Amino acid sequence: MTGAETPTGPALPRTIDDVPGWFFRADQEAFSWFLDRQTEAGVTGNLLELGTYLGRSAILLGRHLRSGETFTVCDLFDSEAPDDENSAEMSMSYRDSLTRRAFEANYLAFHEELPTVVQAPTSVLADGRIPTASCRFVHVDASHLYEHVAGDIQVAREALSKDGLVALDDYRSEHTPGVAAAVWEAVFDHGLRPVLLTPSKFYGTWGDADSLIRDFLARDWRAEGFRMDSEIIGGHTCYRLAWDDPVPSPQRRPxxxxxxxxxxxxxxxxxxxxxxxxxxxxxxxxxxxxx
Missing domain, CATH: 1.10.287 (Helix Hairpins)
Known part of the structure; x- marks a missing residue:
């Protein structure tokens, strides 16, 4: 249930699950685990999100922001797309609902201050405004077009510190083959090492993947109701984490x-x-x- 209706607009969210979006249980847990591990290990650095929609994942990221760090989100929101293909993608998926005002209202329902908001195509971040090696965690969830995603992955690589982590959304969805192409190209041609796969996101690093994986596997995920398995892809052992909701949603009722x-x-x-x-x-x- 969402919060009470405000005098000037829709009800404000009370929990992260009240915010519309596609940020599900397995990824909420994975984000929290990786960010908590960084805190425990004394890893410092900024947070960056490319594509934020209405703020569901940004709200969780903001909870892990520490003193002296910055959190930047970049999204077109209701601005014009930079090219016809991106414009068609935006119109089909988001145009009626995605506004900066809605994102900011959702975020401020959980945090006192907004992150740094860049309302522009994510390609503008390639101009150096995100300092090199300044980020410990980057979430890429913007365009699904191959050329855009490949560019976003390069932005993430430049922004991440040595052992920073990138989360890449929609790497396996039926309607996003361009994302899959860009993600696995980064693995096989550009040194990105898989750390974890969920039904929605690919987690990887250009740093020490082995220690991340070892620590992740030390938690008994199965005892908490998650499914965990692995397979070898091109010489990389890829671990998969999934959550089976015990209460089917109306859309999944038999x-x-x-x-x-x-x-x-x-x-x-x-x-x-x-x-x-x-x-x-x-x-x-x-x-x-x-x-």
Missing amino acids: APQRSASRRLALAVLPPVVTKAVRRQLQASRDRRAAH
Whole structure:
């Protein structure tokens, strides 16, 4: 449940899960674990997010910001995209909902101050405004177009300190092959080492992946309800972490089962008869719903 309706707009979020977005349990836990480990190890550095949507992941990142560090987010929000392909992508996915005002309202519901906000294409960060090797954690979740993602990965590489970590979103989604191409190109051609894979994100480093992996595996993730497995990809042992929600969402509820006789009828009847039967069944359901 979200917070109370404000006098000037929609309800403010009370928890991170009230904020719209695609930042799920496995990644919330992974972000927190990696950032906590950096704190415990005395690793210092800034935080950077390329593509923030309405702030769900940024809110969690902001919780790990320490004194003397800066947190920068870069997003187009409701600005014009730099090219036609990016504009089409934005219009299809975000244009009606993504505004800087909405992001700032969500973020300020959890934090007293906003991060440094760069409202522009993420490519502007290639101009050196993020000091080289100044960041310990970079989250890339902006464009899904190959050329843009490849550029964002290069920005992350320049920004990260020696053992800094990058999280790359949508590396395996059906509708984002450009992201997959850019991510695995970085692995096989540019020295990025896999640390962890989740259903949504790829975590990697250009530094010491082995110690990160060793410490990550020391936690008993399975005992906490997570699935953990591994496989070797091109000589890299890749560990996968996933969370199975014990309460299915409405979108994942199993479809009602048809009776055996109905399944048989629909299978053997001619298509024109099948369609007529389905229309009659739907009309019957509509009448029952109306009463």
